[in-house]
Each structure stands twice: as C-alpha cells, then as structure tokens.
Amino acid sequence: MFDTHIHTKISSDSKMEIEDAIKCAKSRNISMIITEHMDLKFPKEGLFCFDAAQYFEEYDKYRGEDLLLGVEIGMKKDCIQESKKVAKNNPFDYIIGSVHLVNNLDIYYEEYYKGKNKREAYEKYFMSMLESIKTYDFIDSMGHIDYISRYAKYEDKEIYYEEYSDIIDEILKVLINTDKCMELNTRRLNDENAVKNIIPIYKRFRELGGQNITIGSDAHNTLSIGSNFNAAKDIAKLCDLKIVYFKERKKEYEKDQ
Numbered sequence: 001m002f003d004t005h006i007h008t009k010i011s012s013d014s015k016m017e018i019e020d021a022i023k024c025a026k027s028r029n030i031s032m033i034i035t036e037h038m039d040l041k042f043p044k045e046g047l048f049c050f051d052a053a054q055y056f057e058e059y060d061k062y063r064g065e066d067l068l069l070g071v072e073i074g075m076k077k078d079c080i081q082e083s084k085k086v087a088k089n090n091p092f093d094y095i096i097g098s099v100h101l102v103n104n105l106d107i108y109y110e111e112y113y114k115g116k117n118k119r120e121a122y123e124k125y126f127m128s129m130l131e132s133i134k135t136y137d138f139i140d141s142m143g144h145i146d147y148i149s150r151y152a153k154y155e156d157k158e159i160y161y162e163e164y165s166d167i168i169d170e171i172l173k174v175l176i177n178t179d180k181c182m183e184l185n186t187r188r189l190n191d192e193n194a195v196k197n198i199i200p201i202y203k204r205f206r207e208l209g210g211q212n213i214t215i216g217s218d219a220h221n222t223l224s225i226g227s228n229f230n231a232a233k234d235i236a237k238l239c240d241l242k243i244v245y246f247k248e249r250k251k252e253y254e255k256d257q
Contacts, residue, residue: 001030001031001215001226001229001243001254001256002030002031002032002033002068002215002245002254003025003030003031003032003033003215003216003217003219003225003226003229004032004033004035004070004094004096004141004183004214004215004216004245004246005033005035005072005096005143005183005185005214005216005217005218005219006021006032006033006034006035006216006217006219006225007034007035007036007037007072007218007219007220008021008034008036010036010050010055010058011036011037011048011050011220012037012046012047012048012049013037013048013220014220014221015221016219016220016221016222018034018059018062020222021034021219021222021225022062022067023222024222024225025066025067025225025226026066028225028226030225030226030229031065031066031067031068031245032066032067032068032225033067033068033069033070033093033094033216033245033246034059034067034068034069034070035070035071035072035094035096035216036050036055036071036072037049037050037072037074038050038052038071038072038073038074038083038086039073039074039076039100039101040073040074040076040079040082040083040086041076041078041079041082042074042101043101043104043105043106048074048100052071052086052089052090053090055069056069056090056091068093068094068245068246068247069091069092069093070092070093070094070095070096070246071086071087071090071092071094071095071096072095072096072098072143073086073087073095073096073097073098073136073139074098074099074100074101075097075098075099075129075132075133075135075136075139076101076104076132077131077132077135078104080135080136083136083138084136084138087138087139088138091248092249093246093247093248093249094140094141094214094245094246094247094249095138095139095140095141095246095249096139096140096141096142096143096183096214096216097132097133097136097139097141097142097143098142098143098144098147099125099128099129099132099143099147100147101128102124102125102128103124103128107121107125107147107148107151107152108151109151110153113152113153113154118152118154118156119163121148121152121154122148122152122159122164123164123167125148126164126167126168126171127167129142129145129171130167130170130171130174133171133174133175133178133180134174137178139180140180140181140214140246140249140251141180141181141182141183141213141214141246142171142175142180142181142182142183143183143185143216144183144185144187144218145159145168145171145182145183145185145201146159146185146188146194146198146201147185149188149194150187150188158193158194158197159197159198159201160197161197161200161201161204162200165204168201168204169204169208172201172204172205172208172210173208175205175210176205176208176209176210181212181213181214181244181251182202182205182210182212182213182214183213183214183215183216184198184202184213184214184215184216184232184235184236185216185217185218186215186216186217186218186227186228186229186231186232187217187218187224187227187228189227189228189231189232189235190227190228190231195231195235198235199235199238199239202235202236202239202241203238203239205239205241206239206240206241210241211241211242212241212242212243212244212251213236213241213242213243213244214243214244214245214246215229215232215233215236215243217229233256233257236257237257242254242257243257
C-alpha cells in the first residue's frame with residue numbers, strides 16, 4: 001500500500017534523508033509518494049518552496065514501482081496561476097492541495113487564533129478551503145481536512161461535523177463534482193476521539209457521491225511512515241470508500257483494501 005504523503009529534507013520542516021525513508025518503508029512493506037511542500041509566496045521568505053528541476057534531478061534515480069514523486073501545494077488565492085504552472089510544467093505523479101494559511105496567517109501559530117473564538121477560526125479555515133478547491137482545479141486530492149485540529153489554540157480542537165455541516169458539505173460537493181479525491185490523513189488516527197469525529201465527514205463524503213480517498217501519514221521522519229494505516233483502512237471500509245493512489249497523475253486502486 002502507498003503512503004501518499006511523505007516529506008523529506010527538501011521540505012523546510014523535515015530533515016529526513018530519502019535513503020532512510022526508503023529503508024524504513026521497505027521494512028514495513030510500504031510504498032511511498034514523496035510530496036514535498038510547495039507553498040508559493042509563503043509569508044516567511046525561503047520556507048516551504050523548492051526548485052522542482054533540482055528535485056527531479058536528485059530524486060528521479062529512486063523513482064520506481066514503490067516510490068513515486070509528487071508535491072503538496074499550499075493553496076492560496078494570490079498564487080493560483082504560479083502554482084498551476086508548477087503543476088503543469090513538471091512530471092509529478094501526484095498533487096495534494098492543502099490549506100496551511102488563512103488570510104496569509106499560518107494556522108500553526110497562535111497569531112491566527114488571536115481575537116477569534118473557535119467557531120470564527122474554524123469557519124474562516126473552511127471558507128478558505130472552499131474557495132481554494134474551486135480555483136485549484138489541477139490538484140488530485142485535498143489534503144488533511146482536519147489540519148486545524150492539530151494546532152488550534154483551544155482546549156477542544158476537534159471538528160464536529162454537525163457544527164460546520166453546511167460549509168463542509170459544500171467542500172465535499174466541489175470535490176465530488178470535480179472528480180477530486182479526499183485525503184484521509186493518518187497523523188491523528190492514534191487518537192480515538194479524533195477517529196470518532198473524523199468518521200462523520202467521510203461518511204458524508206460517501207453519502208454525497210464521493211468514492212475514492214488517498215491515505216497519507218504526512219510523515220516528516222521515519223517513525224511516522226505508514227503510521228495508523230490499519231485505522232485508516234478500517235475507516236475506509238466503514239465509510240464504503242475505495243483507497244487509491246496516483247501514478248503519472250492517473251488514479252490507481254490499492255489492492256490491499
């Protein structure tokens with residue numbers, strides 16, 4: 001099975017060597033798609049961006065049946081055309097579209113949450129996501145819908161589908177209508193409460209007509225490669241969703257479902 005969300009040292013927030021990632025993945029019988037961060041016009045200059053030509057020059061020798069080369073594009077409204085050009089002009093196997101910034105504020109940091117209650121912060125996050133997936137029509141899968149739950153500065157960080165159902169439904173409908181996948185990110189699936197609260201979103205995705213999801217650990221180190229994949233497969237089965245990965249931007253179905 002492919003872990004479709006992996007970061008190595010080319011991403012600003014990872015120090016993992018690709019050789020170490022390959023060795024670890026083989027020991028766990030995991031295939032990988034490397035998806036380095038490409039957040040153009042990131043507010044801190046020099047972070048989360050890489051030279052695509054150099055990326056392929058350095059990593060193409062590792063490319064094969066069990067290792068593919070992709071990218072995680074940060075979806076922002078001020079660099080849509082530039083991001084589209086990166087996607088079009090490079091031979092990526094797979095493109096994740098993710099929201100890391102809202103109104104150019106990094107939701108990893110406390111600054112985004114200042115002066116906002118949880119509902120305000122989460123609604124702005126989901127609105128940014130909805131706007132982004134309407135314009136970033138060149139992605140393959142939308143990354144980690146629950147990303148904000150990792151870093152929010154509230155006692156209760158969870159997303160409760162019923163509280164945001166209107167806007168979440170709109171996000172899911174756009175993905176379905178444009179034939180995009182939804183990533184099931186496994187980062188938080190070791191937490192029973194996180195699992196309980198993420199399931200209604202994926203069930204709703206299926207109810208509205210969604211069929212396929214990608215699974216990715218968002219690993220930045222070897223310990224995280226393939227983490228919580230059994231939980232992810234259980235969720236996919238429960239929600240009647242098929243697990244896929246992408247090769248040469250074409251959908252492939254996992255045999256080990």
